[in-house]
Amino acid sequence: MILLSFDIEEFDVPAVEYGMPFSFEEQMDTSIRGTRTILSVLKNKHIKATFFCTANFAIHAPKIVQQIVAEGHELASHGYYHSSFKNEDYKKSKTELERIGNTKIKGFRMARMMPVNYELMQQAGYTYDSSLNPTFIPGRYNHLTSPKTVFSNPYVTILPSSVTPLVRFPLFWLSFHNIPLKLFKWLSQRTLAKHGYLNIYFHPWEFVSLHDATYGLPFYFKNKSGDKMVQELGSFIDFFKSKDVEFNTISHFLKHRKVLT
Numbered sequence: 001m002i003l004l005s006f007d008i009e010e011f012d013v014p015a016v017e018y019g020m021p022f023s024f025e026e027q028m029d030t031s032i033r034g035t036r037t038i039l040s041v042l043k044n045k046h047i048k049a050t051f052f053c054t055a056n057f058a059i060h061a062p063k064i065v066q067q068i069v070a071e072g073h074e075l076a077s078h079g080y081y082h083s084s085f086k087n088e089d090y091k092k093s094k095t096e097l098e099r100i101g102n103t104k105i106k107g108f109r110m111a112r113m114m115p116v117n118y119e120l121m122q123q124a125g126y127t128y129d130s131s132l133n134p135t136f137i138p139g140r141y142n143h144l145t146s147p148k149t150v151f152s153n154p155y156v157t158i159l160p161s162s163v164t165p166l167v168r169f170p171l172f173w174l175s176f177h178n179i180p181l182k183l184f185k186w187l188s189q190r191t192l193a194k195h196g197y198l199n200i201y202f203h204p205w206e207f208v209s210l211h212d213a214t215y216g217l218p219f220y221f222k223n224k225s226g227d228k229m230v231q232e233l234g235s236f237i238d239f240f241k242s243k244d245v246e247f248n249t250i251s252h253f254l255k256h257r258k259v260l261t
């Protein structure tokens with residue numbers, strides 16, 4: 001099974017990480033356009049995915065969040081704001097997303113895959129976390145000793161982002177942009193064969209062209225953004241569908257996991 005997920009959030013990267021004058025309206029506009037594109041790709045391919053959404057995004061774009069739920073995708077929490085986090089945001093974001101989406105929120109993913117508090121997460125009512133990328137990303141985090149596949153602690157189930165079995169090459173948005181699609185497919189196939197599933201995440205703004213200088217982003221970030229991403233994600237989905245691999249939500253996977261293994 002392949003679990004695609006999308007972190008839908010106010011696009012704060014140009015302002016927060018690259019000091020660009022990029023307003024909240026522009027951040028929302030970019031992410032809303034990208035989310036619409038993702039929804040149409042998923043609809044065309046007849047597959048379901050999981051959307052980790054900030055409460056802030058949902059409050060400012062409730063209709064698209066409701067569309068996500070109506071089209072059968074899973075809604076999960078990506079915190080309250082993308083640029084800051086307080087402990088009370090586990091609960092506050094969940095309450096807000098459940099109100100707007102009119103659905104039960106089970107999963108959590110911290111913005112920028114920052115460290116989490118599993119006990120507080122459980123107290124807020126979550127059953128799973130997907131904030132762990134079990135690899136080394138220079139300047140961000142080093143999780144080379146963490147488990148590579150799904151595991152549980154006393155509080156929640158943890159579904160790490162997929163990495164290849166041996167060298168822990170991360171199969172996520174940034175590598176998708178910067179290695180040939182053929183290689184990404186091959187690495188994904190090997191990892192899927194070994195782990196039995198893949199957990200791969202993207203963001204809406206990747207599906208909008210980020211080549212304009214007003215974004216102020218480096219090449220590795222904007223490479224393949226926009227139409228190229230739409231085309232390559234579509235090709236990735238077609239490739240695995242042709243091999244009878246199922247695409248579904250994280251909750252669906254966790255519920256049926258015991259049967260699969």
Ligand SMILES: [Zn+2]
Nearest residue numbers: 007009111112
């Ligand atoms: Zn994020």
